[in-house]
Amino acid sequence: MAPALFVDTGSPVHRLNPVTKLVALLSILVIVFALPQWWTSAIVVVAILVPAAIVARRARALAGIGGRILLPIVLVLVLVQGFTFPGGRTVVWQWGALSLTAEGLTFALNTGARIVALVLASVLLVVTTHPGDLMSALTEHGLSPKFSYIISSTLQLIPSFRTRADGILLAQQARGLAIPRSPLRRVRVMLPLLGPLVLGMFTDVEERGTAMEARGFGSTVRRTALEAVPDSPGQRLARWLMAALAAAAVVVPLVQELL
Amino acid sequence: MIELADVCYAYPGAERFVLEHADLRVEPGTIAGVVGASGAGKTTLAKILSGFIPHVDGGELSGSVVIAGRDLAGLSLSACVRQVGLVIQNPFNQISGARYTVRGELAFGLENLGTAREEMADRVTQVADLLGITQLLDRSPYELSGGQQQLVAIASMLVLRPPVLVLDEPTSQLDPAGTRMVFGVLSQLRESGCTIVIFEHKLELLHAHADRLHVLAGQRIVASGQPGEVLADPRTDEWGVGATRYTRTGRLARDRGLGPVAVPLPVSFDEAVGFFGGGPR
Amino acid sequence: MSDPIAVDPHRTRDRLLVVAGAILIAATYSYLILSQPAEIAASGTSRAGLIAMAGYLVGAVLIAAGSVRQIPTAVIAMIPVAIALNIVAGQIVSTLSLTVYLDSIGTVLVSVLAGPAAGVVTGILSNVIWGLTLTPIPLPFAVVQVVIAVLAGLAARAGVFRHVYLPPLAGVLTGFVTAMVSAPIAAFVFGGATGGSAGAIVGAFQAMGRSLLEATTLQGLLYDPLDKAITFTVVGILIAALPARFLQRFPFARTYRVFGKGPLTRTPTTSAG
Numbered sequence: 001m002a003p004a005l006f007v008d009t010g011s012p013v014h015r016l017n018p019v020t021k022l023v024a025l026l027s028i029l030v031i032v033f034a035l036p037q038w039w040t041s042a043i044v045v046v047a048i049l050v051p052a053a054i055v056a057r058r059a060r061a062l063a064g065i066g067g068r069i070l071l072p073i074v075l076v077l078v079l080v081q082g083f084t085f086p087g088g089r090t091v092v093w094q095w096g097a098l099s100l101t102a103e104g105l106t107f108a109l110n111t112g113a114r115i116v117a118l119v120l121a122s123v124l125l126v127v128t129t130h131p132g133d134l135m136s137a138l139t140e141h142g143l144s145p146k147f148s149y150i151i152s153s154t155l156q157l158i159p160s161f162r163t164r165a166d167g168i169l170l171a172q173q174a175r176g177l178a179i180p181r182s183p184l185r186r187v188r189v190m191l192p193l194l195g196p197l198v199l200g201m202f203t204d205v206e207e208r209g210t211a212m213e214a215r216g217f218g219s220t221v222r223r224t225a226l227e228a229v230p231d232s233p234g235q236r237l238a239r240w241l242m243a244a245l246a247a248a249a250v251v252v253p254l255v256q257e258l259l
Numbered sequence: 260m261i262e263l264a265d266v267c268y269a270y271p272g273a274e275r276f277v278l279e280h281a282d283l284r285v286e287p288g289t290i291a292g293v294v295g296a297s298g299a300g301k302t303t304l305a306k307i308l309s310g311f312i313p314h315v316d317g318g319e320l321s322g323s324v325v326i327a328g329r330d331l332a333g334l335s336l337s338a339c340v341r342q343v344g345l346v347i348q349n350p351f352n353q354i355s356g357a358r359y360t361v362r363g364e365l366a367f368g369l370e371n372l373g374t375a376r377e378e379m380a381d382r383v384t385q386v387a388d389l390l391g392i393t394q395l396l397d398r399s400p401y402e403l404s405g406g407q408q409q410l411v412a413i414a415s416m417l418v419l420r421p422p423v424l425v426l427d428e429p430t431s432q433l434d435p436a437g438t439r440m441v442f443g444v445l446s447q448l449r450e451s452g453c454t455i456v457i458f459e460h461k462l463e464l465l466h467a468h469a470d471r472l473h474v475l476a477g478q479r480i481v482a483s484g485q486p487g488e489v490l491a492d493p494r495t496d497e498w499g500v501g502a503t504r505y506t507r508t509g510r511l512a513r514d515r516g517l518g519p520v521a522v523p524l525p526v527s528f529d530e531a532v533g534f535f536g537g538g539p540r
Numbered sequence: 541m542s543d544p545i546a547v548d549p550h551r552t553r554d555r556l557l558v559v560a561g562a563i564l565i566a567a568t569y570s571y572l573i574l575s576q577p578a579e580i581a582a583s584g585t586s587r588a589g590l591i592a593m594a595g596y597l598v599g600a601v602l603i604a605a606g607s608v609r610q611i612p613t614a615v616i617a618m619i620p621v622a623i624a625l626n627i628v629a630g631q632i633v634s635t636l637s638l639t640v641y642l643d644s645i646g647t648v649l650v651s652v653l654a655g656p657a658a659g660v661v662t663g664i665l666s667n668v669i670w671g672l673t674l675t676p677i678p679l680p681f682a683v684v685q686v687v688i689a690v691l692a693g694l695a696a697r698a699g700v701f702r703h704v705y706l707p708p709l710a711g712v713l714t715g716f717v718t719a720m721v722s723a724p725i726a727a728f729v730f731g732g733a734t735g736g737s738a739g740a741i742v743g744a745f746q747a748m749g750r751s752l753l754e755a756t757t758l759q760g761l762l763y764d765p766l767d768k769a770i771t772f773t774v775v776g777i778l779i780a781a782l783p784a785r786f787l788q789r790f791p792f793a794r795t796y797r798v799f800g801k802g803p804l805t806r807t808p809t810t811s812a813g
Binding site (some may be wrong): 130132145148149152153154156157159160204207208209210211212213214215216217218219220221222223224225226227228 | 306309311315336337340341344345346347348349351352353354355356357358359362363366367368369370371372373374375376379380383399401412415416419
């Protein structure tokens with residue numbers, strides 16, 4: 001089963017080599033921390049991530065998934081740091097013992113902007129890149145095939161794990177047993193049923209290992225790949241440039257400080 | 260050629276031997292069927308034949324397991340794996356999950372062994388055609404039915420073209436048509452020189468396709484011979500092997516005073532026709 | 541379980557990678573604690589955030605890279621199941637708004653059965669898979685999974701899982717360490733806002749005059765020991781339920797007599813005798 005977040009629209013962003021997108025993500029990570037003002041992150045989001053999402057025809061998915069992840073974090077960040085930031089001096093609003101400070105809000109803005117940029121950049125990578133392609137590309141660049149196997153296998157195992165768990169629940173319902181609405185009670189009902197499922201999956205592992213070994217997984221020869229991951233000299237150059245840009249974002253402020 | 264001599268085996272930490280003084284001989288380019296009650300040690304024997312015991316499972320193995328003139332104990336696991344292909348019992352567990360399509364799943368073993376890309380694509384197309392799963396190539400292996408998964412599991416091993424093939428109940432999830440097709444493919448492989456050991460319950464098909472039949476019971480191989488001879492043996496019930504429906508019918512008829520007395524009980528349809536004198540009118 | 545014929549030429553390199561990774565993680569933490577970045581200047585925390593993320597991430601990657609080669613296929617095959625357990629349990633628990641996470645049951649189980657190297661890979665890849673399927677928020681905390689795996693492996697070697705009452709204690713100790721290690725990430729990357737109730741507690745400690753790093757550390761100390769105590773206990777229960785033959789398959793469990801059952805070697809008896 002293909003992971004739900006990835007939808008192939010065949011856009012140019014989808015067709016980029018996954019390593020190029022990963023290097024872009026890591027470069028963005030370094031840059032938004034190295035240049036800590038909120039507008040660095042804002043520029044990254046407005047000038048890079050949003051256009052890329054539109055080109056990829058995944059802007060709505062990015063907004064939906066990103067919003068769901070970010071909303072609670074940003075809300076907590078603004079409330080907690082706005083009211084209790086240790087460096088807060090300038091009170092902008094007072095309500096009883098609680099005082100909202102400008103320093104706290106600035107801190108929340110800078111930190112929040114970084115989190116927004118990082119989450120959106122990661123989600124954009126995930127919604128435009130099939131994990132199988134990501135793993136193949138990384139394996140070509142020297143990642144151990146064991147990592148690649150574990151990630152691909154887990155991604156396909158989780159849905160079947162859920163299907164089996166749902167099957168158990170449905171069987172319970174078919175037998176006339178009520179499934180409680182409250183999640184805590186539901187867990188209490190599910191635990192004795194899921195126990196055998198979990199144990200069964202662990203004991204299946206023996207066979208899975210045998211089957212993999214039988215197909216040469218433990219072999220030490222140099223592996224080949226059925227399908228090549230498309231790459232281009234332009235992307236190779238772009239990767240180096242992005243890395244250089246990230247390095248510059250770290251080094252230049254340090255040098256300026258020293259001078 | 261496969262030659263097991265005086266093989267004893269116990270799993271690590273186990274108090275009992277699963278196999279005791281087991282002997283088995285399979286000529287090259289033949290199909291050997293192994294039958295036995297569930298729990299008789301079929302899966303254990305399959306793992307011994309493919310080197311997983313003792314290389315992976317550990318435990319105490321004595322005696323010799325010689326395949327194509329080399330003792331598996333002296334080979335590395337990856338050398339054993341190149342020599343002997345193993346199709347395990349549960350097709351769901353045979354699927355690696357390392358790839359997202361049947362095509363990728365079939366190529367997984369070839370990738371691990373470093374096969375060139377063009378050859379890999381050729382072999383995948385060929386094996387898919389052989390087992391009639393070409394239309395599944397772009398689907399996810401996890402979205403298939405049990406029978407389809409089983410065909411993919413068998414194909415994922417055939418694609419490696421091992422000189423010896425060991426199959427542990429390879430048709431358990433298949434419908435009769437699929438089962439007949441798999442046996443047909445195995446017979447085809449035998450013609451190309453592959454040595455095949457198949458652990459199976461379907462006695463009629465074994466009788467039709469296997470060159471020899473071996474019975475695993477009481478921790479050892481208790482009988483070996485032509486499938487017809489072995490299945491006609493009066494001790495099959497005692498071994499927990501059961502009998503074909505033709506033998507059962509013949510036995511029932513004889514118990515009621517019907518059918519010829521001097522002729523051995525029938526095993527196959529053809530023999531049953533002869534046994535009952537031309538069959539029903 | 542591994543191939544007895546092949547000799548691994550990379551062993552020394554693997555060890556060096558693991559040691560380098562561990563030193564980097566320890567150095568990162570020490571630097572962040574000692575430098576106590578001035579929190580009024582936003583650049584102070586952001587630089588600390590970058591150092592925390594880079595130091596921990598590179599350290600975790602080095603340890604994973606040094607660990608993966610020595611893991612036999614039989615154990616590799618178990619890791620996806622363990623990760624699925626981490627994620628499915630973690631996800632269910634996260635919908636309950638409790639103060640526990642239970643997102644490392646699989647990591648601890650693998651560490652106890654197959655050793656810390658396999659646990660480390662399970663833990664790091666769990667967070668990677670969170671990132672690929674649900675949310676990237678746990679990714680910067682991958683180092684926490686490394687710490688859990690290493691401590692669980694050490695606890696198993698020490699025989700903690702031979703007894704019923706010791707796993708929760710080992711869990712509490714592990715929780716103290718993970719609280720310390722994760723605090724800089726929670727503070728400098730997320731500004732203390734890692735969740736609703738956790739954020740409120742960080743706010744409460746800040747309001748009492750604690751610094752951001754102190755507040756996230758104290759919040760971690762309130763949450764993590766309980767979480768890890770439950771996790772270790774659940775693993776103890778799972779182990780009791782798994783068949784002995786399955787447990788005996790793991791050389792790590794056999795070598796260190798993790799479950800203390802039976803002699804190391806046993807001569808089987810023949811059915812005839």
